[in-house]
Amino acid sequence: MSVHIRRICTVFEDLVTELGVPVAGPVRRAAVAAVITNPWAGRGVVDDLNDEVVKVAPPLAHELTSRLVDALGGADRVEAFGKAAIVGLGGETEHAGALIHTPYFGNLLREITEGSSVIVFSDDRAEAGAPLTVPMWHKLHATTRSHYQTITVRVPDAPRADEIVVIAAGSSGGRPNARIGDRSADPQVRLADHPRSRYKIENLETVR
Numbered sequence: 001m002s003v004h005i006r007r008i009c010t011v012f013e014d015l016v017t018e019l020g021v022p023v024a025g026p027v028r029r030a031a032v033a034a035v036i037t038n039p040w041a042g043r044g045v046v047d048d049l050n051d052e053v054v055k056v057a058p059p060l061a062h063e064l065t066s067r068l069v070d071a072l073g074g075a076d077r078v079e080a081f082g083k084a085a086i087v088g089l090g091g092e093t094e095h096a097g098a099l100i101h102t103p104y105f106g107n108l109l110r111e112i113t114e115g116s117s118v119i120v121f122s123d124d125r126a127e128a129g130a131p132l133t134v135p136m137w138h139k140l141h142a143t144t145r146s147h148y149q150t151i152t153v154r155v156p157d158a159p160r161a162d163e164i165v166v167i168a169a170g171s172s173g174g175r176p177n178a179r180i181g182d183r184s185a186d187p188q189v190r191l192a193d194h195p196r197s198r199y200k201i202e203n204l205e206t207v208r
Contacts (some may be wrong), residue, residue: 003059004037006163012071027173029151030071031134032064034166038091040194043160049098057099061108064168068113072172075114080147080171082129082136083109084122090161092161096123099166114137129156134169146178147171 012030039052053061069075083106099105106119120135120142131154137201138144151169158166 002027003056006035010031010067011069011153015176016161023176025173027171027176028072029155029171029206031151033153033166033168034060034064035155035158036164038095038162040092040095051097053104055189057104058108060083060092060166061105065109065112066169068168072170075173076158078139078170079173080136081113081118081139082134084167086132086159086165087125088159088161088163089127091127093123096129112204113139117142117176128158134167136169136171136198143183145180145182146174147159149175
């Protein structure tokens with residue numbers, strides 16, 4: 001089985017200022033999306049998805065991650081990463097997940113980007129042109145709060161009903177001017193110290 005790719009799109013953004021203030025260090029976010037034919041399209045509910053995963057996910061991981069690394073200037077420039085997939089309306093969300101949630105995609109993405117942490121993800125089923133927000137976090141230390149960020153990807157004519165859009169995303173740094181601290185310096189916060197009765201919420205409207 002070969003991978004039937006209809007198109008590959010690369011999007012990136014350079015973060016330069018926030019509220020008119022220059023960022024401490026310019027950061028580039030990028031995502032590479034491949035529009036592929038859903039290998040399970042038209043076959044009804046397939047009990048075992050593994051055969052297609054083994055054949056389709058590795059070449060996709062190689063192609064998308066290599067392009068991602070090039071867009072960010074090398075593996076050493078990748079500080080955060082993420083992955084995502086959108087399946088067309090003729091498929092299952094499980095089809096999207098099958099191509100990104102196994103070692104055949106994730107382990108290769110990690111190795112090519114020189115990462116080690118679990119890769120954060122999003123997946124969905126949607127019609128062509130639907131946007132998908134792809135989360136990212138630090139490629140070595142997933143709980144590094146400064147690197148929690150997202151990039152939104154939209155391919156105008158994909159996924160068609162029998163297609164899947166598979167995405168690899170990365171960033172050369174954290175959020176611009178991140179300053180909410182990190183987990184290592186967090187205070188101990190307990191529910192007992194912050195009961196609901198302690199707070200007043202004004203102008204709350206309940207829709208029935």
